[in-house]
Ligand code: HEM
């Protein structure tokens with residue numbers, strides 16, 4: 031583009047823009063672009079469920095698997111240590127702790143661990159536990175057969191429950207070159223108050239009527255897994 | 257000069273209304289540039305305070321460590337959203353897109369006005385965020401849980417989020433305006449493959465804005481509701497995951513760094529071509545290098561998250577994808593060098609700044625490729641090595657492109673010629689200053705000095721002292737810039753319509769200097785042969 035040429039050209043081929051037709055074309059462009067903007071916002075929000083599904087499918091972020099135990103599956107030679115960790119959202123007035131610090135087992139063997147939760151408030155509360163394992167990369171090999179975290183838990187005022195989790199570490203963990211050096215896995219849970227507290231509200235109505243006839247506060251029960 | 261300008265049509269509102277209600281692309285561009293300078297003073301002051309604090313080991317004068325965190329945060333946000341983006345995109349974009357494509361104004365002038373005032377309001381909110389309830393000390397990455405209600409219980413982070421929402425809305429409106437203008441309103445004969453590279457850069461930047469900013473807006477809204485309305489997108493003790501924030505932030509954040517550097521590429525391309533008196537080498541290669549950088553920039557984000565526990569395959573992918581970006585980047589560097597090669601170069605201030613840009617960008621690119629290796633980054637992540645990388649490749653590179661563009665177009669915008677010797681002096685002071693400031697940070701980083709912390713062990717004292725002195729020298733360069741500006745605006749040396757001579761071939765040099773209030777009212781025709 032030579033300057034001289036442009037200038038002389040501008041005298042020859044002058045066109046006046048900004049006609050009505052041009053305006054409506056601009057409007058159309060803007061509408062298409064706004065559509066793009068709104069789909070990106072939608073995508074950002076869609077990322078939350080998508081991310082959850084992605085982690086469940088791939089074991090990313092230490093997301094564990096749900097499995098049925100197969101007796102015939104092979105057992106690896108070297109033992110692996112599973113440690114247990116417990117956390118509570120600060121808005122949930124529960125005490126929550128593992129009843130054993132660690133379990134040593136061989137990949138391919140099934141094991142059961144217990145956690146204990148106490149409702150230290152004066153009303154029934156429904157809690158949900160989220161979980162993962164560290165290091166994240168072993169998520170796809172950590173299988174839960176039964177877990178208190180599969181369902182919501184309702185605790186009455188003062189009630190203490192012991193909650194089991196049965197699990198096994200897939201023996202193919204020792205065949206994956208990314209995971210075979212792992213000798214310790216930490217299983218972690220965090221309890222928080224469920225959004226849906228209707229069950230707790232029903233219970234508090236019943237317990238008001240029946241007073242102490244349900245579980246005695248302070249008494250510990252073992253809940254059935256599942 | 258020619259009959260395509262009509263000075264006698266220069267009717268415009270006067271006084272404050274001219275600016276407050278402005279729909280004129282040049283006035284709005286000027287307002288963006290002024291806003292950027294005001295913000296640069298605030299953001300620059302924050303950085304000098306930080307460097308003064310880090311001048312020696314121990315706590316010097318910032319007694320509250322949270323205040324140091326607030327300075328880090330404010331500096332980052334202000335520089336990104338209120339200095340670089342307003343200057344390169346709002347300022348030069350508004351001024352020169354219509355001038356360069358030969359159209360009288362932007363497609364939606366009134367929306368343009370709204371964009372500007374949104375970002376002005378955002379700046380005020382952001383400054384407030386620094387002062388209420390202990391301030392927002394989250395860093396510009398705003399990672400939860402640090403940014404959650406547990407660790408930032410006050411209103412500061414909410415104000416910051418609101419500020420970013422407004423700035424984001426402003427950017428989105430501006431981007432729609434830019435794209436519409438560039439797609440629909442080019443002068444006859446200016447096909448996509450004949451647009452100046454600056455226009456290519458602005459078009460791509462606007463698309464990146466449209467795709468990236470909404471993701472940030474979405475993520476910020478989730479954070480806002482997490483903080484205030486009990487949602488738990490990023491809170492693990494509610495079923496969420498803080499790592500999701502990192503994914504969303506960097507899905508925005510990596511393209512964002514290209515949003516800031518693509519306009520710089522455009523400006524540097526124009527200047528290198530003008531001062532080498534040659535068309536840019538490999539024009540189409542340049543245009544499509546920028547396009548591919550923009551596209552690939554959306555699939556490399558997790559190179560900011562190597563340490564958060566991905567498996568080896570994922571890290572290998574992101575390492576590879578990140579390194580791929582070095583290819584089009586290399587194409588750009590070599591094309592600039594090839595353009596200069598054998599040209600009769602004039603070393604005026606804009607060209608000095610452009611060559612400075614290329615140098616800084618290469619240094620930062622080399623450390624970028626280093627950091628791209630997930631294994632290496634395990635050691636370097638969150639150290640001063642990263643700080644050195646992104647200041648070379650982004651921060652001071654973008655600053656140099658802003659200075660370059662400003663000197664290049666100052667005559668066109670103000671009608672006055674800046675004093676050349678003072679411009680060159682300003683360049684050399686700044687060039688020495690920023691290198692003294694950031695080069696030693698590579699060494700501090702390699703020795704393991706973590707970033708974003710008010711204090712450090714004595715072992716790092718030497719390089720930090722050098723770095724702080726570099727900061728003071730750079731600040732002198734900044735002050736000199738305002739001296740140049742003052743001298744230019746008060747001088748009576750008129751700038752010619754085309755002050756750079758035969759190398760300056762784009763359309764803005766066909767209109768008078770200063771560019772009249774209304775330009776290109778009669779559309780120029782830039783077809784190779786006069787059309788019809
Ligand atoms: C050759 C191309 C590049 C490569 C391979 C590269 C690679 C990287 C990597 C791996 C990191 C993460 C380091 C860490 O946090 O541990 C990083 C950080 C960063 N890069 Fe680059 N980069 C490149 C070019 C750029 C460009 C062109 C820009 C901007 C214009 C840029 C801006 C940044 C910024 C701002 C950060 C730090 C963000 C933060 O943590 O606050 N990089 N880069």
Ligand SMILES: [Cu+2]
Pocket residue numbers: 509510513556557559560
């Ligand atoms: Cu990046």
